[in-house]
Amino acid sequence: MPVLVLPKSNRQAARVQGRTWQYTGVPKWIYLVAAVGALFILLPLTGMVAQVNWGQFGALVTSESSLAALVLSLKTAAASTALCIVFGVPLALLLARAQFLGQRILRALILLPLIVPPVVGGLALLYTFGRQGLIGKSLTLVGIDIAFSTTAVIMAQTFVALPFLVLSLEGTLRTAGQKYEAVAATLGARPGTVLRRITLPLVLPGLISGAVLSFARCLGEFGATLTFAGSLQGVTRTMPLEIYLQRETDPEAAVALSFLLIAVAVLVVALTYRVPKSPLRALVSPEATP
């Protein structure tokens, strides 16, 4: 039986609760099903942690090949995230704000890497930028070889991670509304000023969470990287590739590296997911303007 708690007259209390009404209409069985879902994600992680050989852990993760893979992963993921921001922000802005022919098709195409298997994405990159590829052929002529280089790793990661940033930011841009931008324009601000001083600060939380998602996706990238960049230690062999390789020869090292990758991912999410509360949220709740 749901209990109806009337809103407290104390505004501060309501703000702490984050909502005016404290009624929650969640049936009991929902908790049960949700718990099964949560366990499904948490149990395999626990199972893997149980397999970690803690005595050898230090030695396993600091081996030359492991360190090389970890450093390469962090470097390429950071570079890819930066590229995602550089290209993703304008894309999200166009999708959320502009109106042009083919906008819906563009949105659908940009989301394609989310649905297409990464291996297929890698092949697509290979047939475009590879030595025999559409653009790669001309690039080879001027002495640029992209495939099977660190650049290829970064391109593969950017390819699969870009939709995460675009999706996340476009959603934030839509809810952020255009009213503030209109006000800024009536105050004499040029479009560039509006973007820099109003739009971007307002959607910063969405941008940060989008970038975190993209970084995490880059860190885990396997299929497209293997297909387009190969597996060359220190050059293109990122953590997931190293783990997959070690699984055959040294399962204990693979488990230790897997744990390390999870730890890095958890750290990244924990550090950056505590994004500052959106400044817009204060205005959404009616308590903000008594």
Next chain:
Amino acid sequence: MTLEFKATIAARNVELELTLDAGETLAIMGPNGAGKSSVVQMLAGLLKPDSGRAALQGRALFSLSPGTLWLPPHERGLGVLAQDPLLFPHLNVLENVAFGPRSQGRGKADSRASAAHWLREVDASELAVRLPSQLSGGQAQRVALARALSTEPELLLLDEPMAALDVNSAPFLRSLLKRVLAGRSAIIVTHSVLDALLLADRIIVIDGGRIVESGPTATVLAHPRSAFAASLAGLNVLQGVLEADSLRMRDGGRVTGRRIPAFAEAPQAVGALEGLAAFAPSAVSVFLAPPQGSPRNCFKVSVGELEPQGEQIRVRAGALSADISPAAVAELGLEPGAEVYFVVKAAEVVLYPA
């Protein structure tokens, strides 16, 4: 002539033409969806009409079919204040107000100094370092007004600036607007007769996308020709001489009310000050006998006519009218000629200088 404006929007069935003299304040009234706010949005550059043109002090804002001129909002030099203050949530009050001057290319220190000046103008200096989320609705709207003024616009557009304010903040902002609108060219979209009476020199009534009435505010409200103006004009307005917090009428009667703040701050001993007392018919209760020992205003009147007014019955008695429920009319046994008492709380009466 400061502003010339003419526009049509086929999809909204809007076809309007208006002009504004230098220093004049024009009130736009009309039912919801009549196209009032469209005027503000078209002038601000946020809504594109199908055809029409507008020029502010000889400078074209837009000119469409014929013509393809459409100045973007940031090149128009207009100030806009809407119902929602829309203060930038990530900037503090001072930075919000400094945004306009800064966008006009003025230096940081210069912009802040200008912002501080405009905050003083709206009595909000003490709010400078607060964030918009820490302001009340009335405070936020005052800051938004300072922000709109900070670019020193040639024309100020006010789109129902008091609609979202509570009864306590609205009078303060109204008196503030009265002060800043003096000598300024402005257009105010409003639902309130009081705003129109107090703030505007001239009024136009829009209904169904067309201007149905236009003229000096007092004239339009005194002799309404359109149905909408007539429904507005039901406001009870009494004339007399202001004394402290009451109005002494010609016949010696007295009405107690609340002074609008700007005028409450004025020195009390300024001699005979002509003024008006205004209250809505819905604020009036009708009694058969004068209520005992009550601080309310009580008028002995003779019922003139009864007419339906929406869900209510409007009881007209001389210059006054009251809106009461049909059940109350039946219970009191009201009929033309009956002697009754109109009673209205002092808090519902607004006093202002004529």
